Amino acid sequence: MRHWMMSFLVGLVIALVLVVVAWLAPALLPTTIMEGMLQPSYRMEELVARFVPEVTAAMQRALASSAIAVLAGYVAISLVHLFARPTGPGEAGAGWRRVAWAILLVVVAIAAAVGAYAHLGVWLTITDDLAAQKWAASLGLAAAVLYWVLTTFGSERMMRPAVPLATRIYPA
């Protein structure tokens, strides 16, 4: 197997596991988290029992969409080298490859945040808008960090110089 494919597949498997974990996580989270997202006026016992399952489903979609944003960003930056392999020194770690990595970082963060807010925002009538914003911002930030970590450890050697800090962590 080609060297670049091995690192790509490792990163791909990790990203897919992230999506699965994101999908399953809300069911395992304490219900107090979902309850905390409800508007204060919805925190009556009967309304909590009525609306927490729907907030949990929204949370599931928000987490999954954030994880999918990370997966898509990782695959996109990895595929760059399939179509435009560097031909010599400097090309791997500089210029448009680094710009592409940075743009994808921003895109992944925004996609995760907007996706999360869109899923949670459906329930704005029952969820607290401030809580939804905080969750969306947190998921956007987490997606950016995960994308960074994945591209650090899952990128092939030629891409590493384009990933800040990656070459300091990896040996040749």
Next chain:
Amino acid sequence: MTANFLLGIGGTGAKCVEAFVRLAHCGLGPDAAWIGLLDQDRANGNAARAMRVLAEASDLRAAFRASGTNDLGPSRLLRTAIERPRAGWSWAPEERSSASLATSVGYGGLPPAEAAIADALFSREERHLQLDEGFRQRPALGAALTLQGVTPESDVWRDLLGALQSAGQGEEVRVLLVASVFGGTGAAGFPTVARLLRKAIEDRGLRGRVKLGGVLMLPYFAFPTPPHEDGPAIRPDSSVFLMQARGALEHYAGLFRAETVFETLYVLGSDPLVPLGTYSDGGSLQANPPLLPELVAALAAVDFLSVRGDAERGVVATRTGGGETVGWDDLPDAGTRGTVREHVAAAIRTAVAWRQQYAPALRGDAWTRHRREAWFKRHLGRATGDPVRADASQRAIELMTKSSEDLLRWFVALERGGAGAGRRLALVADDLLARAWTSHDVGAISLVPDVGNADFTRLVPPLSGPRLSDVFSSLTYGRPMEGTAGLGRLAASLHAACLGRHEGA
């Protein structure tokens, strides 16, 4: 001490030696070779260029074969250690400047009988011809001066015989002479030096240990008629080459019937003759571009000295397929079929990749911008030997770059003018390597700054090679070669990748 000796005699001999040095750069030469030139016209552009190439090749190899500091290790690139004769790269039979036959033999003081013989053998113009620019296509002059100059006491002879005597250590010693049959110095020196050597070999009882070979160049080029304005009384004229060659061959036929001079004799030529664009009486202006028969002569030298086939093959002849295009399949191969093309292709790709991709990334402090890239860390980051910033490494980078560009220009010049009218070479893709070239000066060829990723695969037709990205992937993922050090580690991996023995994409 080497067991291989190559002596180029005259301008053609020098050009063939230059071609051999190019092939040795590509990794086709033996492990070591003693190489010298014998030329009365040492200022001659061809000989001067050959001496420069010899000196640069020697410096480059010393820089990249320094054990433990900068070493190419088992790579075939720059394999041949070129030993410089103690008397210098080139000698002249008559070392004094402004000498003539008359001053050399002391014509004015000769007894009347000997002066009469000199008068009978040489015209007044020949006796007084200044020899600074060679023997001007007068082999009789050359023979007289060579016999006069190559004596047991001369530096030339002491050096050559001393090396022969102490060489070998049990290994068969091979001596190869290269010269033309139609010029002045070469035509005179070839049989004269060969017979002197043969006699020395017999006298010293070295016959079993020393094999003598020759590459005899029949007429293969023609130059324009000399201009009518003032010039020397005796001037070269290529229209008499064929006639001279015929006379010389008759002489050799008689000589070889009477005695064994060479164990192997390679006889080369070109029909039709390759026309040269300019005329020169000699001296520094006589610097001709490389021609196909010289490459074939170099292959003969590789065959005799490097492949070391049967040393007693008699006369070896070869010819092209007769078509308009001469490609790699038309050339005699040395060793396994395809070896020459494979190694020349690898060296050309290495030269291109080095000058356009790797040298700029290593020169000065440019390497600091790449020190975190995998190819750098893998080959130079923790490599044993000199660091890239060391003066010796920086000098080696410049030597390799200059030598790479020189190699590319030489092959481009060969490709564009080496086969003559009505015939075309298909050895390298010169249009990808260099811009249009109108001068006859090989050094004036302007190389293109960048060969593209796809074009890189087509540098040596008809086979396609690796892409630049394949080479880079190989340096990124491949293991450095064992036994290499410093910059040599990178150069060895680069050459291996260009041979097509790469890993990665």
